[in-house]
Amino acid sequence: MKPVFEYTKGMTDAITSYCPGCTHGVAHRLIMETLDEMGLLGKAIGVAPIGCSVVAHQFMNVDMCESAHGRSPAIASGIRRVHPDKVVFTYQGDGDLASIGMGEIMHAAARGEKFSTFFINNCIYGMTGGQMAPTTLIGQRSTTSVDGRTREQAGMPLKMCEILSTLDGPSYIERVALDSPAHIRAAKKAVRKAIEYQLAGKGFTFVEFLSICPTNWGLTPPKAMEWLRENMIPYYPLGVYKDEEAQDNGDK
Amino acid sequence: MPKKQFKVVFNRERCKGCELCKSFCPKKLIEMDTQVNARGYCPAMMTDQTQCIGCQSCALVCPDGAIAIYEEE
Ligand SMILES: Cc1ncc(C[n+]2csc(CCOP(=O)(O)OP(=O)(O)O)c2C)c(N)n1
Ligand code: SF4
Ligand code: SF4
Ligand code: SF4
Ligand SMILES: [Mg+2]
Numbered sequence: 001m002k003p004v005f006e007y008t009k010g011m012t013d014a015i016t017s018y019c020p021g022c023t024h025g026v027a028h029r030l031i032m033e034t035l036d037e038m039g040l041l042g043k044a045i046g047v048a049p050i051g052c053s054v055v056a057h058q059f060m061n062v063d064m065c066e067s068a069h070g071r072s073p074a075i076a077s078g079i080r081r082v083h084p085d086k087v088v089f090t091y092q093g094d095g096d097l098a099s100i101g102m103g104e105i106m107h108a109a110a111r112g113e114k115f116s117t118f119f120i121n122n123c124i125y126g127m128t129g130g131q132m133a134p135t136t137l138i139g140q141r142s143t144t145s146v147d148g149r150t151r152e153q154a155g156m157p158l159k160m161c162e163i164l165s166t167l168d169g170p171s172y173i174e175r176v177a178l179d180s181p182a183h184i185r186a187a188k189k190a191v192r193k194a195i196e197y198q199l200a201g202k203g204f205t206f207v208e209f210l211s212i213c214p215t216n217w218g219l220t221p222p223k224a225m226e227w228l229r230e231n232m233i234p235y236y237p238l239g240v241y242k243d244e245e246a247q248d249n250g251d252k
Numbered sequence: 253m254p255k256k257q258f259k260v261v262f263n264r265e266r267c268k269g270c271e272l273c274k275s276f277c278p279k280k281l282i283e284m285d286t287q288v289n290a291r292g293y294c295p296a297m298m299t300d301q302t303q304c305i306g307c308q309s310c311a312l313v314c315p316d317g318a319i320a321i322y323e324e325e
Contacts, residue, residue, distance in 0.1 A: 004258065005308050008317075015265075023315055026312075026313065181276060185312065221271060225272070
């Protein structure tokens, strides 16, 4: 029998600590499959965040480093500068990246640090029990917005791809979603592009994954996929927000 | 050319019973077992292997590396 699909050796054999249906597992797999297919498992260094994926280093079969909450872009900047021959990435949740770590991500991106960030936006603080994140949607209930987030009280949710694309430093920015097999295939292509640009020595690369947190959203995993599609994608449109190569070609 | 035959293999112990594979199978070939695995989840299983079109939808959405797909030669 010819294998058509097998679990990547980019992931360890450990069963993840994530809840049933949590797309952290899908995002992990896509990144690790890509690194494996590109022959980079021995060359990659990841930086894990604080959040449910604080334990990512137990599941991703590459060298990993842990970071304080939100600070992984600073750590990745240092690792990549000291080891320019390595492929360096951060893996960060929306609480980690867009609240406490907002300063670090903005400045690493502005400096055009040559690592890749994989940003898991599930509109919530998952690990700590479902508090409102900067990305929580208007009307979305959380333990700190029990009647739904309002613009008056919390402002509008932050759109990280759009914000980062105003900076000169990033070379590639794309938003993808993990809500269907077709979108998951597309998400993997975005991961590959980010890694390829890093290998080519271009600036900072960023992929945002719209992701589900069935546990804190209070939905079954299949219903959470629908919620993502119907609520997140309209506010967080999918697509390429910055592509240095396309811009260069366009200028010629 | 004869129709391709696929074999979808579930790893019962990795499966967390999330039902994503079941909900995305276009041929509706996946059901959940009523017997739980060691971790207490009702794992996914194939009903009619012969109807599988090898689209990989189940494996793509599985967050837990519980699905492998083979093509019969
Ligand atoms: C300095 C500091 N402040 C606050 C916390 C508590 N804390 C742990 S994880 C987390 C938010 C995680 O949310 P997110 O980054 O979206 O990750 P998710 O769990 O949703 O994947 C917070 C506030 C902490 N661990 N350290
Ligand atoms: S709490 Fe949410 S983000 Fe965390 S593992 Fe569970 S489903 Fe995933
Ligand atoms: S490969 Fe496609 S048809 Fe076969 S079980 Fe998986 S989802 Fe269903
Ligand atoms: S998607 Fe994976 S973990 Fe979820 S029920 Fe199917 S095989 Fe089990
Ligand atoms: Mg989150």
